[in-house]
Structures are given as structure tokens and as C-alpha cells.
Amino acid sequence: MKxxxxxxxxxxxxxxxxxxxxxxxxxxxxxxxxxAAFVRKTAVIAEMDLRKLWHDPFELAxxxxxxALWLLIFxxxxxxxxxxxxxxxxxxxxxxxxxxxxxxxxxxxxxxxAVIWERDLGLVHKLVASPAPRLSLVAGKGLAAGIRGLSQxxxxxxxxxxxxxxxxxxxxxxxGVMIAxxxxxxxxxxxxxxxACIVKxxxxxxxxxxxxxxxxxxxxxxxxxxxxxxGWLKVLAHINxxxxxxxxxxxxxxxxxxxxxxxxxxFAVLLGGGAxxxxxxxxxxxxxxx
Amino acid sequence: xxxxxxxxxxxxxxxxxxxDRLELTVGAAEVFGLLGPNGxxxxxxxxxxxxxxxxxxxxxxxxxxxxxxxPTEVRRTIGTVPQLLxxxxxxxxxxxxxxxxxxxxxxxxxxAGRIGEALQLAxxxxxxxxxxxxxxxxxxxxLEIAMAMLHRPRVLFLDEPTVGLDPxxxxxxxxxxxxxxxxxxxxxxxxxxxxxxxxxxxxxxxIMNRGxxxxxxxxxxxxxxxxxxxxxxxxxxxxxxxxRLETEGNYREIxxxxxxxxxxx
Numbered sequence: 001m002k003x004x005x006x007x008x009x010x011x012x013x014x015x016x017x018x019x020x021x022x023x024x025x026x027x028x029x030x031x032x033x034x035x036a037a038f039v040r041k042t043a044v045i046a047e048m049d050l051r052k053l054w055h056d057p058f059e060l061a062x063x064x065x066x067x068a069l070w071l072l073i074f075x076x077x078x079x080x081x082x083x084x085x086x087x088x089x090x091x092x093x094x095x096x097x098x099x100x101x102x103x104x105x106x107x108x109x110x111x112x113x114a115v116i117w118e119r120d121l122g123l124v125h126k127l128v129a130s131p132a133p134r135l136s137l138v139a140g141k142g143l144a145a146g147i148r149g150l151s152q153x154x155x156x157x158x159x160x161x162x163x164x165x166x167x168x169x170x171x172x173x174x175x176g177v178m179i180a181x182x183x184x185x186x187x188x189x190x191x192x193x194x195x196a197c198i199v200k201x202x203x204x205x206x207x208x209x210x211x212x213x214x215x216x217x218x219x220x221x222x223x224x225x226x227x228x229x230x231g232w233l234k235v236l237a238h239i240n241x242x243x244x245x246x247x248x249x250x251x252x253x254x255x256x257x258x259x260x261x262x263x264x265x266x267f268a269v270l271l272g273g274g275a276x277x278x279x280x281x282x283x284x285x286x287x288x289x290x
Numbered sequence: 291x292x293x294x295x296x297x298x299x300x301x302x303x304x305x306x307x308x309x310d311r312l313e314l315t316v317g318a319a320e321v322f323g324l325l326g327p328n329g330x331x332x333x334x335x336x337x338x339x340x341x342x343x344x345x346x347x348x349x350x351x352x353x354x355x356x357x358x359x360x361p362t363e364v365r366r367t368i369g370t371v372p373q374l375l376x377x378x379x380x381x382x383x384x385x386x387x388x389x390x391x392x393x394x395x396x397x398x399x400x401x402a403g404r405i406g407e408a409l410q411l412a413x414x415x416x417x418x419x420x421x422x423x424x425x426x427x428x429x430x431x432x433l434e435i436a437m438a439m440l441h442r443p444r445v446l447f448l449d450e451p452t453v454g455l456d457p458x459x460x461x462x463x464x465x466x467x468x469x470x471x472x473x474x475x476x477x478x479x480x481x482x483x484x485x486x487x488x489x490x491x492x493x494x495x496x497i498m499n500r501g502x503x504x505x506x507x508x509x510x511x512x513x514x515x516x517x518x519x520x521x522x523x524x525x526x527x528x529x530x531x532x533x534r535l536e537t538e539g540n541y542r543e544i545x546x547x548x549x550x551x552x553x554x555x
Contacts (some may be wrong), residue, residue: 044389051389052380120549121374121376121379122376124371125376129342129368131394132393
């Protein structure tokens with residue numbers, strides 16, 4: 001390959017005839033260049049999503065309503081009746097990390113329907129026909145979900161602080177919460193993408209989305225501890241990644257909080273589960289355009 | 291070297307073979323039109339050539355790269371404009387171009403130049419900062435072609451590029467296509483329903499019927515084959531497709547065409 005002459009901005013003849021067909025960049029080798037391409041393309045897919053959000057941030061405001069209702073209504077009432085054993089914490093303190101995890105879950109699950117929408121527009125056809133690695137197409141959506149999730153964290157922290165929740169403001173705790181939110185959002189977004197690639201239509205996805213989000217939320221430790229569940233539900237809660245996300249958030253978000261399963265286990269589940277689901281969704285992804 | 295070559299290319303869905311042992315060759319800098327009634331298999335051919343759908347059997351190669359064995363090389367070699375409107379309405383024209391320049395590894399140093407050139411060619415300099423959802427149908431199509439050309443593909447696939455456009459917008463798309471061939475030596479592979487379009491734009495056309503090529507040649511050759519000087523491509527089309535009513539084409543395909551037309555209108 002000839003070494004490319006520096007490509008100048010306009011004029012229209014910037015690309016000399018002799019090298020017009022040479023690819024802009026040689027095919028990445030497997031190993032390091034492949035990994036660099038993966039990271040770069042993942043960032044581009046996330047950038048695409050975030051630019052849309054930038055043009056129309058209204059969605060973020062509406063997304064903040066649901067956690068607010070949970071904290072203000074459900075939280076206030078259940079704090080008063082003391083029906084749920086939450087150890088040293090007020091019920092409101094106990095549930096705040098659960099509500100953060102819930103709002104991140106709902107944002108992430110929405111990505112499946114968004115990709116069906118983009119497929120109907122024809123956008124996905126073009127992405128799948130581009131040289132971007134399939135893993136990037138999926139991981140980029142996961143990253144975008146994570147960044148949207150962080151905006152939820154910002155909001156939930158603000159509200160929790162107003163309600164007097166004992167928040168842990170230590171920088172390493174905040175960083176840990178951010179990572180847990182990114183991983184949790186990525187995990188559930190790629191899960192949702194995989195489902196979308198299987199069911200393919202909006203109608204079917206709406207049905208399935210409902211059937212999945214409710215059990216994911218209620219068969220977890222988000223609003224009550226696993227210890228009060230009947231045996232069969234405990235089993236479900238223990239294979240539900242949301243339980244580990246909430247466990248990690250509860251340990252890091254609250255002053256004096258501690259993890260039931262160990263932060264190592266929590267992050268291993270989130271990271272391992274997310275990676276596995278990304279690989280599966282990337283395998284399924286081309287099916288959505290067929 | 292032929293830019294597109296297929297040998298016995300076949301794709302079956304259950305018992306139905308949408309594409310049945312297809313033989314095609316398209317040379318460099320040629321504008322090739324694939325014509326045929328709804329359900330003839332045109333879109334299936336494009337999806338196989340653009341690596342979206344694996345063939346059931348047979349082979350296809352783009353610029354010598356096999357579509358099954360070397361899909362990444364094929365994807366770097368081609369640009370695609372799907373029939374559906376695929377520019378993102380919630381981004382500006384500039385952002386659509388920027389994202390695709392990055393996806394296709396246009397080097398950072400060349401990006402601004404390529405994007406500026408693309409906007410100029412598409413006549414969209416004044417609209418670059420506007421959200422694409424405010425564009426007219428013709429503007430969106432021109433933007434999409436510009437997006438597909440950013441990495442200077444050797445082969446450009448256009449799937450019914452002017453469906454739903456008014457005559458002026460159609461003319462602008464044709465001019466844009468001709469300019470791509472002239473300036474960059476691009477090979478264009480397009481499908482169309484419009485005989486007028488095929489006549490105006492294509493060096494060679496193939497008429498497809500029931501998954502196979504019924505006839506191929508230059509528009510003039512085809513006209514001569516069915517009765518000489520006063521024949522039209524419409525006449526050729528009717529002759530080779532048996533003049534049957536459009537009874538094929540499934541619900542999903544039709545709803546897609548209508549949706550595209552509605553969004554353009």
C-alpha cells in the first residue's frame with residue numbers, strides 16, 4: 001500500500017485518482033489493532049446515541065419521574081409502617097440503592113425496543129453492513145445505556161439527599177457506584193438487545209419486556225431483603241444479576257453500608273454476565289435485519 | 291477485474307427460492323440496474339451482496355472478496371443505501387456524516403475534508419446543522435448517498451433509490467449518481483421499479499423474474515430484442531416477466547415501501 005498523502009480539507013479533487021480505491025486504513029490485525037478498533041467503534045456507537053440525547057434531553061427529565069414516585073410515595077409509606085426488616089437502616093435508606101438500580105434497569109431494557117425502531121428505520125441495516133465489529137455495535141449500545149444510567153444516579157442522589165438518606169460521599173464510594181451503574185446498565189441493555197434480535201417486532205417485545213422487567217425487579221433485593229423471601233424466590237433472586245447490582249450499590253451508596261455477597265462477587269457477576277450477554281447479543285445481532 | 295460476480299447464487303426460504311442459481315457480472319465503473327416485479331428476489335440479491343444475508347448455496351464476490359469468507363473486506367469495499375430511509379432523523383446532516391466517517395475509519399486528518407466535499411456534492415452545505423427530520427425526501431436520499439460514499443467505496447449499492455420521490459428530486463438523485471461514477475469511478479449496483487430510471491442511468495440492466503435473470507444487456511439491446519426502435523423498457527419488462535399482475539411481494543415488503551414513501555412525501 002502506498003503511503004497515503006495527507007488528505008487536505010476540500011477542494012473536491014483532494015483524493016488523487018491513483019489512490020482512490022485504497023481503504024482508509026488497512027484491515028486491523030487480530031490482537032492489538034483489533035482491540036483498538038473494538039474500543040473506537042464502541043465509542044462511536046455510544047456517541048451516536050448520546051448526540052441524539054443531546055438534541056432532545058426531554059427523555060431524561062421524564063425518566064426521573066418514576067424513581068421520584070417510588071422514593072416519595074412507596075418509600076415514605078413503607079418507612080412509616082416498618083413492615084420490612086432492614087436492620088440498622090431506615091427503610092428509605094435501604095430502598096434508595098434499589099430504586100437507583102431499578103431506574104437504571106428500566107432505561108436499559110428500553111434499548112431493545114429502540115433497536116427494533118432503528119431496524120424499522122433502516123439504520124441497523126447500514127450499521128450491520130459497515131466494517132464495525134458486531135461486538136462494538138452491541139457494546140456501544142451498552143455503554144450508551146450506562147451513561148444514561150449515570151444521569152439517573154445523579155438525580156436519585158439529589159433526591160435521596162433531600163429526603164435525608166445517609167449517603168456515603170467518599171470519592172472511592174462514588175466511583176464504585178458509577179462503575180456498578182455502568183456495568184448494570186450495560187448488562188441489561190445487551191440482554192434486552194439479544195431479546196429484541198429474537199422477537200424482532202415491537203409488539204412482541206412490548207409483551208416480553210413487561211413480563212421480564214417486573215420479575216427482575218421483584219425477584220431481587222431492590223425493595224426488600226432476600227432473607228424474607230420464600231425459598232423458591234430466594235433461588236430466583238440469587239440468579240438475578242440485579243440482586244448483585246443492588247448489593248454493590250447498597251454497600252457503596254450508604255454510609256455504613258455493607259455487602260452481603262462481597263463486592264468482589266457482585267462486580268464479577270456484573271462484569272462476567274455483561275461480557276457473556278454482549279457476546280451472545282453480538283451473535284444474534286445480524287438476525288434482526290433478516 | 292469484475293467488481294461483482296455471482297455463480298449459482300441461491301437463497302431459499304423454506305421451499306421458496308427467492309434467488310435461484312443467479313449468474314451476474316458487473317464491471318468496474320459500470321452502472322448496473324436490477325429490475326423485476328415485486329417478489330422477484332432483487333432485495334434478497336442486494337442483501338446477500340452486502341453481507342446481510344448468507345446465501346443458501348453458490349458464491350458471490352465483490353472486487354474479488356468472497357461475501358461469505360471475507361465479509362469484513364467486502365464491507366470496507368462497498369457503500370450501501372438501503373431502501374428504507376436510513377439517515378438518523380434525530381441527528382444533524384453533519385453528525386450523520388461524522389458518525390459514518392468514524393465507523394468507516396476515514397482518517398481523522400481527512401474527515402473534515404471528506405465531509406465538506408460530501409455536503410457540497412449533495413447540495414446540503416446550508417442544511418448541515420439542521421436535524422435530518424426537517425429535511426425533504428430528496429435531501430435525505432442525497433445525504434444517504436453522501437454517507438455511503440465517505441470511505442470512497444468501489445461499489446455503491448442503491449436499493450430503489452428514488453421510490454416515493456417527486457420528479458425533480460429524482461432527477462437530482464440521478465445526477466448525483468452519475469457524478470459519483472464520473473468523479474470516483476464508482477461501480478453502481480441498483481434495483482428499481484422505474485423503467486425510466488433504468489433507461490436514464492444504467493449502462494446495463496438485468497430483468498429478474500422468479501429468482502432468476504430473465505434477460506440482461508444494455509437498455510438498447512433489450513429494446514431491440516423485443517421489436518426494435520419504438521420498443522420501450524416497459525415493453526421489455528412486460529415481455530420478459532410474462533406481463534403478470536403483481537401478485538407477489540409480501541405484506542412486510544409492501545408495508546416497508548409504503549412507509550418509506552410516506553416518510554419521503
